[in-house]
Amino acid sequence: MRKLVIIFSFVLLNNCIVKAQENRVDTGKKFAQKELDLALAIEKENPNYVGVKPLIKNxxxxxxxxxxxxxxxxxxxxxxxxxxxxxxxxxxxxxxxxxxxxxxxxxxxxxxxxxxxxxxxxxxxxx
The missing domain is CATH 3.10.450 (Nuclear Transport Factor 2; Chain: A,)
Structure with a gap:
């Protein structure tokens, strides 16, 4: 019985770790797509939205x-x-x-x- 509880706990803990990793990885591409869409939309309205000061100074x-x-x-x-x-x-x-x-x-x-x-x-x- 004790072995069964340990095995069950290990499987549950492992599953939680995998889910946590999946959540981090799963949101990556969706987030990147949203950022790209936002940047392209802003650039259409104002191509110099990065800021008033130039990024390249010299x-x-x-x-x-x-x-x-x-x-x-x-x-x-x-x-x-x-x-x-x-x-x-x-x-x-x-x-x-x-x-x-x-x-x-x-x-x-x-x-x-x-x-x-x-x-x-x-x-x-x-x-």
Whole structure:
């Protein structure tokens, strides 16, 4: 009888732990979908809802934002050869491109990001 009570208690406790874990995991995707829907609805009404102050405050920060993106897309070796980057700020946008030594054959990346929300508006690599 004692063994039966212990086994029953173990099964009940195990079931409670699994239920607690399920509740945490189960709400993840639904919550993420609601957050995405809300963000997209707000962005439709006001594309700069992130705040009045820009998220990207200077050229150095802009480079820190774009570098993992361009390296992930085009490869570290290819992007390293395009340093130093050229950064131009026009209105609320940073236009960043790679550079090549004179006489080199090939092209560079160009990426445009919004300083207010760090959104990538354009990304390409010319040949």
């Amino acid at each position: 050229e150095e920060m802009a480079i820190q934002v774009i570098e993992p993106i361009v390296v992930g897309k085009y490869g570290k070796e290819r992007i390293e050869l395009q340093k130093p980057y050229k950064v131009h700020k026009i209105e609320q946008y940073y236009i960043i491109s790679g550079t090549l030594p004179f006489g080199s054959i090939g092209g560079t990346f160009v990426i445009i990001i919004d300083e207010t929300n760090a959104r990538v508006l354009h990304l390409t690599h010319y040949k």
